[in-house]
Amino acid sequence: QCMLIVKEKEKANTLQYDWFNNEDETEFVIRETYANSDAVLAHxxxxxxxxxxxxxxxxxxxxxxxxxxxxxxxxxxxxxAKVYSLFQGL
Structure with missing residues (x-):
């Protein structure tokens, strides 16, 4: 359901929305990247x-x-939530 919502309503401001799971599907990691804070709030x-x-x-x-x-x-x-500020990058 979340994936459908992102595809239908948030595609323009969602840069990454990927779900990963371990082998026995007991743990999931969702990696999300948005254009800005407002896009996260909308999500x-x-x-x-x-x-x-x-x-x-x-x-x-x-x-x-x-x-x-x-x-x-x-x-x-x-x-x-843990919040990490950018230290350095390209």
């Missing part, structure tokens, strides 16, 4: 109900990379 609004369902049946670990807006930082506070 959270679009899949919020599904995120709630996923967090009820799993242990979510959330990490953010980059320069997050203050609105996005407020929105992710309940997730106890």
């Amino acid at each position: 959270m609004g679009n899949v919020g109900e599904l995120l709630g369902k996923m967090s009820a049946i799993s242990d979510l670990s959330v990490e953010f990379y980059g320069d997050l807006s203050s609105d996005l930082r407020l929105a992710i506070a309940p997730f106890n």
